[in-house]
Amino acid sequence: MARIALDHIAHSYLPEPKGSADYALKRIHYEWEDGGAYALLGPSGCGKTTLLNIISGLLTPSEGQVHYDGRDVTGLPPEQRNIAQVFQFPVLYDTMTVFDNLAFPLRNRKIAEPDVKKRVLEVAEILELSEVLKKRAANLSADAKQKISLGRGLVRSDVAAILFDEPLTVIDPHLKWQLRRKLKEIHEQLRLTLIYVTHDQVEAMTFAEKVVVMYEGEILQIGTPEELFDHPQHTFVGYFIGSPGMNFLPCTVAEGGAQVAGGRIALDPATFSLAQNATGELQVGIRPMYLELHDTAVANGLQASVSLVEDQGNCKIVTVQLNGTTLRARLPEEKPAPGERVWLVFPPQHTKLFADGRLLQEQPS
Amino acid sequence: MDKWENNRAWFLVLPVFFIVAFSAIIPLMTVVNYSVQDIFGPGQRVFVGTEWFEEVLGDKRLHDALWRQFLFSGLVLLIEIPLGVVIALLMPKKGWGASASLVILALPLLIPWNVIGTIWIIFTRPDIGLLGAAINTMGIAFDHTASPIQAWITLMFMEVWHWTPLVALLAYAGLQAIPEAYYQAAKIDGASAWSTFKYIQLPKMRGVLTIAVLLRFMDSFLIYAEPFVLTGGGPGNTTTFLSIYLVKIAVGQFDLGPAAAFSLIYFLIVLLFSWLFYQALQNVGKGDVK
Numbered sequence A: 001m002a003r004i005a006l007d008h009i010a011h012s013y014l015p016e017p018k019g020s021a022d023y024a025l026k027r028i029h030y031e032w033e034d035g036g037a038y039a040l041l042g043p044s045g046c047g048k049t050t051l052l053n054i055i056s057g058l059l060t061p062s063e064g065q066v067h068y069d070g071r072d073v074t075g076l077p078p079e080q081r082n083i084a085q086v087f088q089f090p091v092l093y094d095t096m097t098v099f100d101n102l103a104f105p106l107r108n109r110k111i112a113e114p115d116v117k118k119r120v121l122e123v124a125e126i127l128e129l130s131e132v133l134k135k136r137a138a139n140l141s142a143d144a145k146q147k148i149s150l151g152r153g154l155v156r157s158d159v160a161a162i163l164f165d166e167p168l169t170v171i172d173p174h175l176k177w178q179l180r181r182k183l184k185e186i187h188e189q190l191r192l193t194l195i196y197v198t199h200d201q202v203e204a205m206t207f208a209e210k211v212v213v214m215y216e217g218e219i220l221q222i223g224t225p226e227e228l229f230d231h232p233q234h235t236f237v238g239y240f241i242g243s244p245g246m247n248f249l250p251c252t253v254a255e256g257g258a259q260v261a262g263g264r265i266a267l268d269p270a271t272f273s274l275a276q277n278a279t280g281e282l283q284v285g286i287r288p289m290y291l292e293l294h295d296t297a298v299a300n301g302l303q304a305s306v307s308l309v310e311d312q313g314n315c316k317i318v319t320v321q322l323n324g325t326t327l328r329a330r331l332p333e334e335k336p337a338p339g340e341r342v343w344l345v346f347p348p349q350h351t352k353l354f355a356d357g358r359l360l361q362e363q364p365s
Numbered sequence B: 001m002d003k004w005e006n007n008r009a010w011f012l013v014l015p016v017f018f019i020v021a022f023s024a025i026i027p028l029m030t031v032v033n034y035s036v037q038d039i040f041g042p043g044q045r046v047f048v049g050t051e052w053f054e055e056v057l058g059d060k061r062l063h064d065a066l067w068r069q070f071l072f073s074g075l076v077l078l079i080e081i082p083l084g085v086v087i088a089l090l091m092p093k094k095g096w097g098a099s100a101s102l103v104i105l106a107l108p109l110l111i112p113w114n115v116i117g118t119i120w121i122i123f124t125r126p127d128i129g130l131l132g133a134a135i136n137t138m139g140i141a142f143d144h145t146a147s148p149i150q151a152w153i154t155l156m157f158m159e160v161w162h163w164t165p166l167v168a169l170l171a172y173a174g175l176q177a178i179p180e181a182y183y184q185a186a187k188i189d190g191a192s193a194w195s196t197f198k199y200i201q202l203p204k205m206r207g208v209l210t211i212a213v214l215l216r217f218m219d220s221f222l223i224y225a226e227p228f229v230l231t232g233g234g235p236g237n238t239t240t241f242l243s244i245y246l247v248k249i250a251v252g253q254f255d256l257g258p259a260a261a262f263s264l265i266y267f268l269i270v271l272l273f274s275w276l277f278y279q280a281l282q283n284v285g286k287g288d289v290k
Helices: A048-056 A098-108 A113-127 A142-154 A173-190 A201-207 A225-230 A235-240 A269-277 B003-007 B009-035 B051-057 B060-090 B096-110 B113-124 B130-137 B148-176 B180-188 B193-204 B206-221 B225-230 B242-252 B256-283
Strands: A004-011 A025-032 A037-041 A063-068 A083-086 A161-165 A193-198 A210-215 A218-223 A247-254 A257-260 A263-266 A282-286 A292-294 A302-311 A315-322 A325-332 A341-345 A352-355 B037-041 B044-047
Touching: A004 A048, A025 A048, A025 A218, A037 A048, A037 A201, A048 A083, A048 A161, A048 A193, A083 A142, A083 B180, A098 A113, A098 A142, A113 A142, A113 A173, A142 A161, A142 A173, A173 A193, A173 A201, A193 A201, A201 A225, A210 A225, A210 A235, A218 A225, A218 A235, A235 A247, A235 A282, A235 A352, A247 A263, A247 A269, A247 A325, A257 A282, A263 A302, A269 A352, A292 A325, A315 A341, B009 B037, B009 B256, B037 B256, B051 B256, B060 B148, B060 B206, B060 B242, B096 B148, B113 B130, B113 B148, B113 B225, B148 B193, B148 B206, B148 B225, B180 B193, B193 B206, B206 B256, B225 B242, B242 B256
Parallel strands: A037 A193, A037 A210, A083 A161, A161 A193
Antiparallel strands: A004 A025, A004 A063, A210 A218, A247 A257, A247 A282, A257 A263, A282 A352, A292 A341, A302 A315, A302 A341, A315 A325, B037 B044
16 A cells, blocks of 8 residues: 655656647646545546556656655556556456456466465455356456456555546446445455546545546546535536536626626625635636525525426426526425526525636635 | 238348359259269269269378378468467557558468469579579579479468468457557556466457468368469379369369269368367357366
8 A cells, every 4th residue: 555646747648748738637746645535537538547547657757756655656667566457348367267367466476376365265255256256257247347357456465556447337327336335345444545537426426535626637626525516616626516517607796796697696705805806707606506596586686587497306407597697506306396587596605706717715824 | 910921021031042042052052963973964864872972082092182181271270370470469559660561461462372373483493483593502402393392391381471461460450459458457467478468469369360260271271273383283192182183083084973072072071170160269268167
């Protein structure tokens, strides 16, 4: 196990990168704590797999260093970093049995056969693969195969971290849930450092203690699922996390609040004072679950028209038009669907203000 | 559902049925027809039962040709398959080198078969051939028209030169289809180059190598044009393969009955061995360990 530090990492796939657009990863500087469960979350092409490959050693970064427990491993290949990786689809040695698959990394490292056997049986027990140890790996189902790929990482007692590159993509939905739970169990049992790449926010939020949200080669925010949901540091985080994502309205600062196209939204005093000094393009952001809909005119209410009501079984998603801007609100299932006209209320404690995409907040002094 | 409606589906099979019938079954039946009768001319024929088959099966020269044929196909598979795989492993994976090596490899495959024979006749002539003359100048007496061993060596070189590229191209395609993640996983697991070959590359080439083995077996077992042009089956009968002997019986001696019986046996041997190879290659390393 190891603490992994990324020291000013940047990577470009081009031999001579010029502008920042040539970089797949820009300025990554972060330390992964020993024994933590992290998820790297972001849309396709945001650089999360590049970052994972830099951590594992499959890629050497163009700039910066990678440290494992303070040791510089930037130039070392994966096998010398004691890393294990689970890929998008199960990577197996088809002609070997499950046992031989699990034993393979140990045998390559010239570990004595009795120890290999002991370790493989232990890991098979954890992964519930004991029954199929003598079967050929090629004849198993996709989820069992993915467990074997994971097992090849777990057998190595010296493994520094296990990296996952969207490992559940090819697994059936009901088995996904089981495997995710298994992963969590293994993490609690063995306290290995796990880094998990995914574009699925549900996967990231349920698996990880800390979620790292990436966008266009940069880390936008690192936090617990709760922090990401309640305090998105960036409009992209607000939009990407949560279903549906956060609502955003362009605004200007006006007397006591934010002036948007359809009226004025009250802000809490702290946000308001920050807003007065803010530069750049301002946006008001609110989570759909906090946006209140009223059937009759209320104080501070902005009049809007309802364009769509989607019943999702456990809640209703109401799409409204506020002077040309589309907003979504999430209503509890027991609330009746609203009529054509509604009045929107933005509770100040849940209304965030963003300048040039970044959250306005008190700078820690 | 109405039964008649189901039966209408048979009409959909008719086009294929006719194509197969005219391309394979009817010509084959003609051969069957000749193999059980003695035909002198139109309307003059005698049913002879299994006489031709018995005659052919007892033919000493045919036995010799059959063993020669097995030796030849065996050598072809033993040399060309491993060599083709090695060439494929050594070829560049991308860039201009990949395209260039593909074109160079494909060249021998584009030459008509009898021209291949002619090229090698000239190439190996002891007096004016580039290779033949060079070997003789080095002090080694070389003339494949005089020595059976040298005839076989020349023949094998020609065959390997001509057809190994096919195996290499197939193996190369198989290697290119292996996802990068397998190599990355092998690296992470600390596998040596040999282990990577044995446990990843070779199993992943199963499909293309099955095709390569079947094609090379069938083609080499049925080989005619190149050895016929190069050696004419000689010296003596030492390079007379089954198809050369078959043509001798059918065209040279006009013994259509024995030739037909022999053709059927020939066909069944090829079919049987292709099936055996296919089964073996499909199942090796697949069943569960007891």
